[in-house]
Amino acid sequence: MPITLQAHDLEQHISRIFVAAGSSASEAQAVAANLVMANLSGHDSHGVGMAPRYIDAILEGGLTPNSDVAVRVDSGMLLGLDGQQGFGQTVGVQAMNLAFERVAQHGACIMSLAHAHHLGRIGHFAEMAVARGWVSLHFVNVLSRPVVAPWHGGDGRFGTNPCCIGIPVGMDDTTREPFVLDFATSRVAQGKMRVAHNEGKEVAPGTLIDEHGQPTTRPGVVVVPQSNGGYGALMTFGEHKGFGLAVACELLGGALSGGGTWHRAADAKRSVYNGMLSIIIDPKALGTQLSFAQETLAFIDWLRQSPASPNSDGVVVAGERERTARAARKKNGIVVDDATWQEIQDAARKVGVTL
Known part of the structure; x- marks a missing residue:
């Protein structure tokens, strides 16, 4: 039978497992909170069900607890960073915060991050940017067993290679919920x-x-x-168009960041590495902050005036479904299917924890 847990309780269970696997209490809590937020957002694919794979990656030596992001290149608006095989949920946040410092100084930042273990839900990083009123774009590749076929191909050659775009809507007292587009190219x-x-x-x-x-x-x-x-x-989604975007994410997130691309036979390793190219822009630095705020509001309102198509609930803007899911799951709890809960319990036992 599936189990239903409140977010706080689920966080504590997952945090205990990571502490036992070698993480500091603060790192374990940050990773657990990020995974649970993915569940709350309706993305169980990026939620606590990933914890068993993370534990396997730690045990095989591919994921290093308590690693920090390292700065390889710092030339003002350009940052080249290395995640040093640390938890993506922590080194990714560190990378974004470093980029935010540059945006505050220069109005924009182009940041690459290589060798991060699984970054999780990329929308989390876009939400960090739009909360500051900034635009962000993210191109990500995946170094793990290739699971996506090229257009007209017959086997897996690359990963799910997500793309994410975050755009704030409005400004100050007219601020609305942001546009956060976060999707796999599969x-x-x-x-x-x-x-x-x-x-x-x-x-x-x-x-x-x-x-x-x-x-x-x-x-x-x-x-x-x-x-x-x-x-x-x-x-891939969108036939040749989705395939083209997947290749772009591989080359930008992987090749340009220095993290590398996938071009070898598959293996059974449990580690998942991501490379990410992020571009963060402060509209104020472009001199368009006011018109940008007005136009984002006007366009979103224009979209919403479209009559609902048959058998639909009407226009849904990227980010809405996640916010709706969070409200419902915070109230009703998070359902974890029986097989996933068993995998989590098995992972806990590997590091000496009983849930």
């Missing part, structure tokens, strides 16, 4: 396939190919080894 995130597999569900046609390159609706093809010992693959 049709769905790999973690959503793990969740669907654990829940015994099939997925929509056109999402996956199996280990033979044939269409399938079974999410397990990208979660567990198949009949030939291999795996299937996710498809």
Whole structure:
């Protein structure tokens, strides 16, 4: 049976596991809070179900607790950073805060981050920027077993390579909820396939190919080894357009950051590394702050005036579903499916913790 836990209780469980695995109390709490926020936001793929993989990565030596971001290049508006295989949830925040210092000084910052362990929900970093009234763009690659097929390809060649854009709407007393677009360039995130597999569900046609390159609706093809010992693959969204954006994220997030791209045979390692190129802009520095605020408000209002299409709830702007999910799950609790909860308990036992 699924288990339902309040966010605070779930945070404490996950934090205990990371402390036992070697994290400081503050790091463990920060990582646990980030994972639980993903669950609260409706993105269970990036939530506490990732904790077992993180524990495996620590035990195999690919994730180093208590690592800090290192500055490799600092030339004013340009920052080149290295996550040193630390928790993405902590080195990612450190990287953003360093970038924010440069934005405050120069009005903008281009920041690259290499060798961070799994950064989690990239929308978290965009939310940090829009809370300051700043625009942010993020291009991310994934160094792990390749799970996404190229357009017209028959096997996995790269990761889910997310792209994220955060834009504040309005200013001061007219501020509205921000636009936060955060999506994998695959049709769905790999973690959503793990969740669907654990829940015994099939997925929509056109999402996956199996280990033979044939269409399938079974999410397990990208979660567990198949009949030939291999795996299937996710498809990119938007056919050749999504594929093009995925390649751009690989080259910008991976090659440009110095973190590298994936071009080798798959392995069974549990570590997941991300490279990220981020661009943060203060509209005030462009001299457009007032008109920017007015235009963002006017355009979002214009969108909302569109009549709802049949069998829909009307126009939904990026970021709304996450905010709605947070309100509901904070009130009703977070449901963790039985298989995921068992995986979390098993991970806890690996580091001597009983939940």
